[in-house]
Amino acid sequence: MPRRSYDQYCAVARALDAVGDRWTLLIVRELLGGARRYTELHADLPGVSTDMLASRLKDMERDALVTRRRLAPPGAAFVYELTGRGRALLPALTALADWGAPDLGSPRPTDAVRAHWFAVPLMTRIADHFAGGPGVLDVVLDEGTFHLTLDGEAPGYREGPAEHPDARLEMDTATCADLAYDRLSLAQAIAADRIAVTLPDGTADGAHA
Template sequence: MSRLRRMPRQQQPARPARRRSYDQFCATARALDSVGDRWTLLIVRELLAGPRRYTDLHADLPGVSTDVLASRLKDMEQGGLAVRRRLPPPAAAAVYELTERGRGLLPVLAALDRWGAPALGERRPTDAVRAHWFALPLLRALDRLTHGGVVEVRLAEGEFHIRTGAEAGGGDAYGYGPADRPDACLVLDAEVVLELGRGGCTLAEAVEEGRAKVLGEGPLADELRGGGHPGA
């Protein structure tokens, strides 16, 4: 018997993992190729408020596993929706933030929020809640404001701030926590925000009935007291 040496098999270069695709020549299908996976749009919702650390994202997305969150963020980077960068000292932390293409999903999230509003009903005992999750319906309720500025919003669940008019262009439409120098402050509860978002009442009506309060002086505060509608 001849003694032959077995030659090692040639190593094949590892193929990059191929993301699932609908393989349809359709803009809707292409969009879902990028954002149709579970959790992706909710990550976008979080990043619409500005850059966030991985640990903060995980804390504000109850129910997502660390593996899934890491995988979705990697997909978003590869798809051009988000980037990862390191903050300068003294923070020296890595954060994720949306690209311009990623921020272009704001109208998509706003439309989903409007479509899903009737399904909310009463808050279930198992429902998690974060204050900034109410930014989308409030932005919708105040989309006709003519004066630009920053509105700090105070709910029992916490605080966030939104930007109106020119302040909202080219940047984050809303942000976490109180604003550094708000032009006005809006104090109300989550139920009123949802009612405003559904068009069940105007801000002027909520203020008049004592269910909302506007703090501050200036054109934006005055317009908020008028319900956010020109000429109201």
């Protein structure tokens, strides 16, 4: 299908030509966590049809936002991953998360929840607090575990625990939401015993509070 366009000589319009369709930015959110199989994407995008997801991924390949490659054996499956242009959308997603935060109250009965959905807004909050400190942090919620990479030129997140985390943060979903959307500072959460910080040697850490 030909690419749809607003046909406006405007950078905002050009950006929306590429990422303004429904589901596109949520696919970017998922792929910021690393390469994903089609089935993994579909599982973490509840509500999207298989046809819609396939169509959006084709559009994103065409627009050089994602690439598709085959894993080496024994996996031999295809995975999708962001290009540099796709990864450059991280600040835009962070800004959108901040803008949408006032509308995010308690989860509705129909709301799906995934632990890693908090990763994008959480990166900025955690990075500000741990400046010059831990570079890789495990975040443990009831819904699952993900880890944040805060140092280097490519901050990001991955699902599951890190192989060698610098610290481990355990909290409930409500605390993570309050922290991610700037309703609570990390220092306040630690002081109130809403977050448990554990260092690699297994000791609790109160130094960052």
